[in-house]
Amino acid sequence: MSEQQTAGNATASGADAAITAENAYSFAAIEAKWPAVWDQLGVFTPKDDGSRERRYVLDMFPYPSGDLHMGHAEAFAMGDVVARYWRLKGYDVLHPIGWDSFGLPAENAAIKRNAHPAEWTYKNIDTQAASFKRYGLSLDWTRRLHTSDPEYYRWTQWLFLRFYERGLAYRKNHPVNWCPKDQTVLANEQVVNGACERCGTPVTKKALNQWYFKITEYADRLLDDMKELEGHWPERVLAMQRNWIGRSEGAHVDFTIEATGDGSRSEQKVTVFTTRPDTLYGATFFVVAADADLASELVAPEQAAALAEYQDRVKALSEIERQNTDREKTGVFLGRYAVNPLSGEKLPVWAADYVLADYGTGAIMAVPAHDQRDLDFARAFGLPVRAVLDTGDEDPAATGMATAGEGTIVNSGPLDGLSKAEGIAKAIEIVEAAGTGEGTVNYRLRDWLLSRQRFWGAPIPIIHCEVDGEVPVPDDQLPVRLPDDLRGEQLAPKGTSPLAAAEHWVNVACPQCGGPARRDTDTMDTFVDSSWYYLRYLSPDYTEGPFDTAAAKRWMPVAQYVGGVEHAILHLLYSRFFTKVLKDMELVDFDEPFAALMNQGQVLNGGKAMSKSLGNGVDLGEQLDQYGVDAVRLTMVFASPPEDDVDWADVSPSGSAKFLARAWRLGQDVTSEPGVDPAQGDRALRSVTHRTIAEAGELVEAHKFNVVVAKAMELVNATRKAIDAGPGGSDPAVREAVETVAIILSLVAPYTAEDLWAALGHEPSVANASWPAYDPALLVEDTVTAVVQVQGKVRDRLEVSPDIAEAELRELALASPNVQRILDGRGIRTVIVRAPKLVNIVPA
RNA sequence: GCCCCAGUAGCCCAAUCGGCAGAGGCAGCGGACUUAAAAUCCGCCAAGUCAGGGUUCGAGUCCCUGCUGGGGCACCA
Numbered sequence: 001m002s003e004q005q006t007a008g009n010a011t012a013s014g015a016d017a018a019i020t021a022e023n024a025y026s027f028a029a030i031e032a033k034w035p036a037v038w039d040q041l042g043v044f045t046p047k048d049d050g051s052r053e054r055r056y057v058l059d060m061f062p063y064p065s066g067d068l069h070m071g072h073a074e075a076f077a078m079g080d081v082v083a084r085y086w087r088l089k090g091y092d093v094l095h096p097i098g099w100d101s102f103g104l105p106a107e108n109a110a111i112k113r114n115a116h117p118a119e120w121t122y123k124n125i126d127t128q129a130a131s132f133k134r135y136g137l138s139l140d141w142t143r144r145l146h147t148s149d150p151e152y153y154r155w156t157q158w159l160f161l162r163f164y165e166r167g168l169a170y171r172k173n174h175p176v177n178w179c180p181k182d183q184t185v186l187a188n189e190q191v192v193n194g195a196c197e198r199c200g201t202p203v204t205k206k207a208l209n210q211w212y213f214k215i216t217e218y219a220d221r222l223l224d225d226m227k228e229l230e231g232h233w234p235e236r237v238l239a240m241q242r243n244w245i246g247r248s249e250g251a252h253v254d255f256t257i258e259a260t261g262d263g264s265r266s267e268q269k270v271t272v273f274t275t276r277p278d279t280l281y282g283a284t285f286f287v288v289a290a291d292a293d294l295a296s297e298l299v300a301p302e303q304a305a306a307l308a309e310y311q312d313r314v315k316a317l318s319e320i321e322r323q324n325t326d327r328e329k330t331g332v333f334l335g336r337y338a339v340n341p342l343s344g345e346k347l348p349v350w351a352a353d354y355v356l357a358d359y360g361t362g363a364i365m366a367v368p369a370h371d372q373r374d375l376d377f378a379r380a381f382g383l384p385v386r387a388v389l390d391t392g393d394e395d396p397a398a399t400g401m402a403t404a405g406e407g408t409i410v411n412s413g414p415l416d417g418l419s420k421a422e423g424i425a426k427a428i429e430i431v432e433a434a435g436t437g438e439g440t441v442n443y444r445l446r447d448w449l450l451s452r453q454r455f456w457g458a459p460i461p462i463i464h465c466e467v468d469g470e471v472p473v474p475d476d477q478l479p480v481r482l483p484d485d486l487r488g489e490q491l492a493p494k495g496t497s498p499l500a501a502a503e504h505w506v507n508v509a510c511p512q513c514g515g516p517a518r519r520d521t522d523t524m525d526t527f528v529d530s531s532w533y534y535l536r537y538l539s540p541d542y543t544e545g546p547f548d549t550a551a552a553k554r555w556m557p558v559a560q561y562v563g564g565v566e567h568a569i570l571h572l573l574y575s576r577f578f579t580k581v582l583k584d585m586e587l588v589d590f591d592e593p594f595a596a597l598m599n600q601g602q603v604l605n606g607g608k609a610m611s612k613s614l615g616n617g618v619d620l621g622e623q624l625d626q627y628g629v630d631a632v633r634l635t636m637v638f639a640s641p642p643e644d645d646v647d648w649a650d651v652s653p654s655g656s657a658k659f660l661a662r663a664w665r666l667g668q669d670v671t672s673e674p675g676v677d678p679a680q681g682d683r684a685l686r687s688v689t690h691r692t693i694a695e696a697g698e699l700v701e702a703h704k705f706n707v708v709v710a711k712a713m714e715l716v717n718a719t720r721k722a723i724d725a726g727p728g729g730s731d732p733a734v735r736e737a738v739e740t741v742a743i744i745l746s747l748v749a750p751y752t753a754e755d756l757w758a759a760l761g762h763e764p765s766v767a768n769a770s771w772p773a774y775d776p777a778l779l780v781e782d783t784v785t786a787v788v789q790v791q792g793k794v795r796d797r798l799e800v801s802p803d804i805a806e807a808e809l810r811e812l813a814l815a816s817p818n819v820q821r822i823l824d825g826r827g828i829r830t831v832i833v834r835a836p837k838l839v840n841i842v843p844a
Numbered sequence: 845g846c847c848c849c850a851g852u853a854g855c856c857c858a859a860u861c862g863g864c865a866g867a868g869g870c871a872g873c874g875g876a877c878u879u880a881a882a883a884u885c886c887g888c889c890a891a892g893u894c895a896g897g898g899u900u901c902g903a904g905u906c907c908c909u910g911c912u913g914g915g916g917c918a919c920c921a
Binding site for chain 1: 847848849850855856857858860863864867868869870871883884885886900901902903914915916917918919920921
């Protein structure tokens with residue numbers, strides 16, 4: 001900025017400005033100055049011309065609920081460090097932004113305001129977009145997308161149809177999780193402790209005909225491919241996914257349910273899943289899930305009334321009550337007997353709610369001696385307990401404690417004498433040979449319930465015809481657009497989708513027979529939208545398919561994904577599933593979409609998550625107004641390692657602002673010209689600079705961003721000292737140091753760094769600069785301090801050459817008067833020498 | 845109940861392979877500059893690493909036990 005312009009500005013902002021405008025740091029001034037320059041230069045749009053190695057950095061895209069908040073500020077600050085570092089390192093970096101813009105809040109707002117959800121949604125997106133721009137992120141805005149745009153959801157629907165063709169999208173009538181408040185079904189993953197993940201309302205069960213994705217078919221691949229992610233994803237996220245998929249090895253064993261004496265029920269085969277086939281001889285009763293159809297099929301006529309009554313009782317329980325593991329065991333005898341295929345023993349068949357209808361086969365053989373749940377049930381109903389594995393523990397029947405450890409099999413005919421593991425193998429062998437069972441693997445994972453009875457989502461592109469049944473909407477009729485004439489109350493949840501009431505939309509001609517038909521009125525879970533958005537960024541305007549497969553080949557997988565751990569299972573598991581299906585469709589050539597994952601911590605205030613109800617929220621906009629963008633970003637990054645929480649009450653944005661001003665002022669004191677040879681400069685300062693470069697690079701790569709900032713502070717301090725009390729501002733080493741400060745700072749504080757870069761006489765943008773190379777010669781010290789210990793305690797320090805020989809160091813150490821005094825004539829047992837830094841003398 | 849992570853100055857946090865407990869910041873204290881204040885600059889202060897045990901010449905770091913805090917899972921046969 002020229003002096004004339006400065007003077008002009010001074011009059012505009014008052015008399016005091018004249019004193020400060022020239023040489024004082026003003027975040028407001030620099031925030032106003034640079035965004036237009038960045039836009040004009042197009043710094044953050046990747047070249048995509050193959051001239052550089054490509055890297056894809058992605059932050060989980062936001063949901064447009066109001067303006068950005070402190071959480072966004074932290075997450076995006078972290079992702080930007082990586083994107084900017086890689087750009088400086090010479091990579092062609094893709095760092096796009098978009099919005100996950102379908103979802104319930106928009107609908108609720110529309111109902112309240114008698115408006116259309118799009119109005120609220122796109123207004124919020126505009127607000128957030130402006131805030132993102134202010135926040136100085138190195139984003140490529142040319143690829144911006146919104147999942148609620150018809151051009152986007154057209155392809156969400158297209159993908160649904162491809163899944164449908166492959167048998168991966170299907171409908172079934174099944175008891176599902178139902179949120180009474182949101183009036184919609186929920187996926188298993190969206191039920192937390194028996195309550196709706198979104199609103200906290202206790203979830204109930206409801207039998208409904210719903211759409212599912214067959215994610216279970218990919219359970220083994222979702223599990224196995226995690227090997228690729230180990231070391232690159234946080235261990236706890238992998239653990240949570242492993243846990244959620246819940247692979248367990250065991251056996252399917254067929255039991256024969258005997259016909260009733262009066263012939264009212266005939267003989268029937270029922271399969272159980274067990275992980276403990278070694279305990280087959282210990283089975284003393286048989287249980288089926290009370291809410292499964294199987295219970296009603298099996299029940300003997302004289303017990304039917306009792307079962308019906310029990311089922312009513314079970315239905316009345318909330319999910320929260322049902323999941324309480326301290327509950328007394330309940331159940332009802334079905335009047336039937338199951339024959340153990342190994343022992344031939346007859347076992348009474350019971351129905352109980354501790355057996356789950358949708359895990360395994362919904363039926364179990366109960367082995368009370370070796371399973372705590374079965375034992376609790378046996379004791380409640382006076383059923384026999386028979387130990388078949390001698391673990392050395394006391395009899396479970398007496399103690400009430402089932403024994404689950406290792407031991408030797410007893411009372412089990414052909415299995416006697418075997419260990420647990422041998423018994424499992426042998427029992428599987430026997431049932432397989434007899435044709436009454438087989439070894440198998442079972443998963444905890446359930447299919448993904450994707451239909452929602454809400455308006456603001458991608459309509460499911462299926463038409464129901466009386467003649468042809470389910471008919472997919474032909475590709476050339478996509479997208480199935482949402483009607484835009486529904487308002488307010490018309491969108492209110494009624495238990496069925498609001499779309500059902502839009503008669504003009506619902507009634508269509510069947511694409512196959514032309515006869516009268518109705519559109520499917522459910523919309524897709526918004527997690528479907530977000531399961532493939534990272535691919536759409538690669539070719540956001542592509543019209544031949546959801547994405548350009550060539551672009552996917554160039555850019556995928558995402559090299560660094562950044563987002564909150566709250567998506568550990570939901571979004572990340574679904575996206576992994578989608579990727580695997582796309583691979584099978586030969587649209588992509590990789591198995592995992594996100595090669596590396598970083599979970600940023602939360603922003604707390606006073607030890608607690610910010611929330612309206614606690615009234616401890618901190619407004620991001622106010623923080624930015626008060627301290628400036630760079631100071632807020634710096635505070636986020638400096639406070640702690642990225643994955644740790646930041647407590648806003650514990651940190652100091654004003655301290656950050658002070659540091660930034662201090663760094664910026666260095667630029668005012670550099671008097672050498674750009675391009676001077678730093679080799680002529682002060683060696684001590686150069687040594688600090690080059691050490692900082694070396695360390696900062698390693699630290700960024702290790703994601704220790706907070707330490708990078710600390711190193712930058714050290715360099716700033718050293719440079720200030722060199723200017724004021726050393727070689728002075730004209731020394732070429734000072735220029736080199738300040739240029740390094742600008743480049744490192746650009747990772748976190750782009751405005752300040754850019755302004756500093758300009759003050760040093762460089763053309764914008766600092767984002768186009770290169771991460772400096774360090775000179776290893778400058779990292780070598782003239783002397784190092786060797787520590788001399790006696791028995792591990794420091795007794796002397798010696799200044800020695802870094803390449804001192806072990807023997808010489810040993811002699812020097814032993815000659816130390818301090819050492820001699822401490823040794824006090826005692827002999828020496830050993831001397832450990834780690835030249836050049838340490839000697840440890842062990843006295844006799 | 846089971847599994848995972850973390851405990852270092854008053855506070856937030858550093859500390860390659862086990863090798864001098866301290867890099868950086870906040871707060872505090874003192875000084876310089878100022879008529880004064882703000883801003884700025886300089887300096888100072890501070891823990892022996894949650895507790896106990898073990899391995900080692902040497903442990904914040906490795907092993908065991910416990911305590912505290914945080915997170916995940918939880919009738920999944």
